[in-house]
Amino acid sequence: MRKVVCRCEDLSEEDIIHAIELGFKDIESLKRFTGAMTGPCQGKGCMMHILRILSQKTGKSVEEIGVTTQRQPVNPVPLYILSGDEK
Amino acid sequence: MKVAVIGGGISGLGVAYFLAKLGAEVEVFEQKYLLYGASGRNSGGITAQFMDKELIEMALRTMKLYEKLQSEIKFNFLLRKGGYLKLSDNPRELEKEVEYQKSAGLKVKFLSPEDVKEIFPDINTNAFKAASYFKDGAVIFPWPVIWGLAKGCRELGVKIYDWTPAEVVSETEVKVKNEVKKYDVIVNAAGAWSAEINNKLGIKNDLRVVKEEICVTESLRPYIDPYIIHSNGLYLSQSMRGEIVGGIVGKAGEKSLDSSLDFLVKYAKLATKLVPKLRGLSILRQWSGVYDETKNGKPNFGFTGKVFQLNGFGKNGMSLALAYAEKASKEIMKS
Ligand SMILES: Cc1cc2nc3c(=O)[nH]c(=O)nc-3n(C[C@H](O)[C@H](O)[C@H](O)COP(=O)(O)OP(=O)(O)OC[C@H]3O[C@@H](n4cnc5c(N)ncnc54)[C@H](O)[C@@H]3O)c2cc1C
Secondary structure, three states, X not given: OOOEEEOOOOEEHHHHHHHHHHOOOOHHHHXXXXXXXXXXXXXXXXXXXXXXXXXXXXXXXXXXXXXXXXXXXXXXXXXXXXOOOOO | OEEEEEOOOHHHHHHHHHHHHOOOEEEEEOOOXXXXXXXXXXXXXXXXXXXXXXXXXXXXXXXXXXXXXXXXXXXXXXXXXXXXXXXEOOHHHHHHHHHHHHHOOOOEEEEOHHHHHHHOOOXXXXXXXXXXXXOOOEEOOHHHHHHHHHHHHHHOOOEEEOOOOEEEEEOOXXXXXXXXXXXXXXXXXXXXXXXXXXXXXXXXXXXEEEXXXXXXXXXXXXXXXXXXXXXXXXXXXEOXXXXXXXXXXXXXXXXXXXXXXXXXXXXXXXXXXXXXXXXXXXXXXXXXXXXXXXXXXOXXXXXXXXXXXXXXXXXXXXXXXXXXXXXXXXXXXXX
């Protein structure tokens, strides 16, 4: 069975493990190599799974791994709202 | 020949790759993760529309090198050739620019707003007065460029140390994790941090740091072909993943990596004026980057003592750095 970890970018647990085995062992590199946490959910759905896999594979605790930079905005905002033009 | 490269961006990894191919023993130091610098934060617009013969030649060479390295390293850089459009509110100035570039042999066209509408139907023809179109321009996704170069480097025996800040203590010595290592040549490819390294060694330079903010929307089906940049500073393009990546050309002075709401509001105004149909699209995330630029717009390039300068690429490093890295590798091997 294929365990999907990141639905936005369609990444399975094997994809993440493969990337870690290639040497992308810190959360910032792993994010930028796989694209995980950069899709529409911005990590809200997948980050905890990824931290768990990374922790299991590297033997580091979730605290040691840390979380990746949380980019603004927290929820997607349409351009017409930002531009103040709500016509 | 033993070389230390400070900086794991496109310049540093580029020169490491070419040096290794020529047989040098190379170590690359990156203070954080690869992609921490401007090379991991940019919009990937690739052009040769410059006002200098050398820059035009180097940009054309860089475009060839992307294709060559993609197949040499067997890594897809997600290069999409959809042209590069420079829009301007000052048609006379732009026309002069196009004339110069044509005389330098570049295939550029001077276009009216109506002509641009044929290339991109959703553009608001009232939002600019003229355009310069470079058909061979492209958009590249910077992340695979860096991962690909790093892979190519490692396969040639280059040692890449990430999460390893390097302190250049003399023209031939680097202090890493409390150990001083000696090299024949040190390459300063530290992007926005290059001036700090030079200052410490007493090497003069006119580098200044620019901060630039950028953001990305949710994905759409691919429909914007060219990379578009306006004389008011706005730029936007569509990546191979379908997101609209866009920003506003930065200003010198600040060196933080903070993101501001002011930027988002300004971007939203300029972007929806230029392409009104984008107004319903949502911004997914924003970030910022810093780069180093020189006064004359050309990179800071060449030997200063035993230190080789490969920095000052400003807002055009993705379009220029590979050719300069290749040239640097030859000059270093001759030294
Ligand atoms: C928002 C934005 C949009 C852009 N858009 C475009 C575009 O569309 N087209 C284009 O051509 N260019 C663009 N650029 C410019 C381009 O990104 C840069 O010119 C280019 O990436 C510079 O590459 P570099 O390798 O010289 O520097 P960097 O990529 O910044 O790499 C330097 C590296 O050195 C490391 N470093 C510094 N000091 C040390 C030290 N002491 N020890 C170890 N490591 C150190 C840093 O951490 C950094 O990773 C843009 C830039 C930004 C910020």
